[in-house]
Amino acid sequence: MQRLQAFKYELMPTGEQRRNMRCFAGSCRLVFNKALALQNERYEQGEKKLGYAGLCKLLTEWRNSAETAWLADAPIHPLQQALKDLERAYTNFFAKRADFPRFKKKGQRDSFRYPDPKQIKLDQSNSRIFLPKLGWLFYRNSRRTLGVLKNVTVSQACGKWFVSIQTEREVEQPVPQATSAIGIDMGITRFATFSDGKYLAPLNSFKKHEARLRRAQRSMSRKQEFSSNWKKAKARVQRIHSRIGNARSDFLHKASHAISQNHAMVCIEDLQVKNMSRSAAGTPDAPGRNVRAKFGLNKSILDQGWSEFRRQMDYKLAWNGGYLIAVPPQNTSRTCPCCGxxxxxxxxxxxxxxxxxxxxxxxxxxxxxxxVLARGHRVAACGEPVQSDRSVKQEPTEAI
Structure with missing residues (x-):
């Protein structure tokens, strides 16, 4: 079977390469926003949406225009990839898989992608990679890249630049090393409780850094916007957010890896985290109740990372030959396992x-x-349909 996998490394660019990467990310952002604005304008005028080929013709005009001639300094393939990303965003929107495309902002998820592997050279022995119009860049080679290179994405986060190398390789059909099945109940007091009685304590990475983050944000709010001191304060806030995210990601990866290695079938609740963490403020005409308590609960739910944990469990179990079953969460904690x-x-x-x-x-x-495990067994053995009413707001007490 074929396996697509990405290997992410921190780049160590020179000053000139760092400036060029910021320019390339800005160029891709401008192309995306101009194309999105054009599509919105055509929609308001009742015209048909332009396809990828039509947008590419406009990209050539933009690169040759006197107003945006600096777009020609950026490599062409990342600019075209930005148009492909917009086309995919529209496809996901019409398929009801995502919200309507939004304009990109400077400093938020700055990135660009090289889709053509023929233009990329990877020298793992010397820990460097060659990218068009950037030259050779050194990176922190923490592990070896496996497979055939497919594309490369360069991204910026918290003042650092990273390269994500996606590869494809042929692997043998995985056979699960374990034969056991387990059910998992997600919660806040206990991050994950297993059907055998064991449980994982939560990390609560945001809660641990909340006081420090509050002080940093308060200090930033007192600075003159876009001044030197304001930029330094903003960098401190970004570093704290980065530490929170890295700690949570490390915890989820270790937990999902251990579970996928020790079990062939994992059953979890099909939780709709977006509905569970929805604000209770209500409207001016119909204000909500217990808004402050619900706000604290929402913050605790989002601090756990349940959706990311489920995503990691899904592909890690598949890599190890196991499979994940999501069952409806209704009344799982109110049903007696002995008498029903x-x-x-x-x-x-x-x-x-x-x-x-x-x-x-x-x-x-x-x-x-x-x-949850009993419902998962019924799904696996009898093919019982797994359906959950996504239109109904779930009670948070079922998950905590």
């Missing part, structure tokens, strides 16, 4: 489950994980 009695009275407290019918007593999260 379903009642909200079974869970009078957040942590304890006591069945009002048969008297079975256990931790509520463990009960939820056991029921």
């Amino acid at each position: 009695h379903v009642s909200a009275e079974n869970r009078k407290t957040q942590a304890t489950f006591v069945c009002v019918d048969c008297g079975f007593e256990e931790n509520a999260d463990v009960v939820g994980a056991i029921n």
Whole structure:
């Protein structure tokens, strides 16, 4: 089977290369925004949307125009890739997989991609890579790149530049090393509770850095915008955000790797995190209740990274020969695993489950994980359809 995998490294560019990369990212951002503005204008006038070929003709005009002649300094393929990204964004929007494309802002996810592998040279023995109009760039070679190079993406984050090398290689059909199955109940007090009674404690990376981040943001708000001191304060805020994200990513990767290595089938709840973390403020006509408490709950939910954890589990299990099953989360913590009695009275407290019918007593999260595993077995054995009402707002008490 073919495996697509990306290898990300930190670049060590020279001053000139750093300036060129900022210019190239800005050029791609301008092309994307100009094309998006043009498409919006054509829509308002009742005209048909331009395709990728039509946008490429306009790109040639922009590069030859006196107003945007500096676009010719950037490599052409990353500029064309920006138009392809816009076309893909429209496709995802019409397929209801994403929101409508938005304009890009300077300093937010600055990146550009080289889609043609023939123009790229990778010298792993000397830890360097050749990119058009940038030359040879050294990078921190933390691990060896495997497979045939397909494309390269250069991105900027927290003042540092990174290169992501996507490769493709042929691997043998994976066979799971383990044969066990396990159910997982996601939560806040316990990040992941397993059906065998074990659990993972949460990291809460944002909560650990929240006070420090608050002080840095307060200091930044007192500076004159775009002054030298304001830029230094902004860099401090970015470093804290980067540390929070890196810590969370490291925790999720280690947890998902260990679970995918030790289990052939993993059953989890099909949680709709976007609905669960929706604001309770309401509208001026119909204001919400307990807004402050719901705000704190939303912050705790988003600090866990449930969606990213599910994404990592999905592909890591596939790489190891296992598979992931997502089941509806309704009443998983209110159903007795012994007699099957379903009642909200079974869970009078957040942590304890006591069945009002048969008297079975256990931790509520463990009960939820056991029921998730049972539903997963029914899906795997009988093909029971897994459906969850995405239009109904889920109760956060089912996940915490």
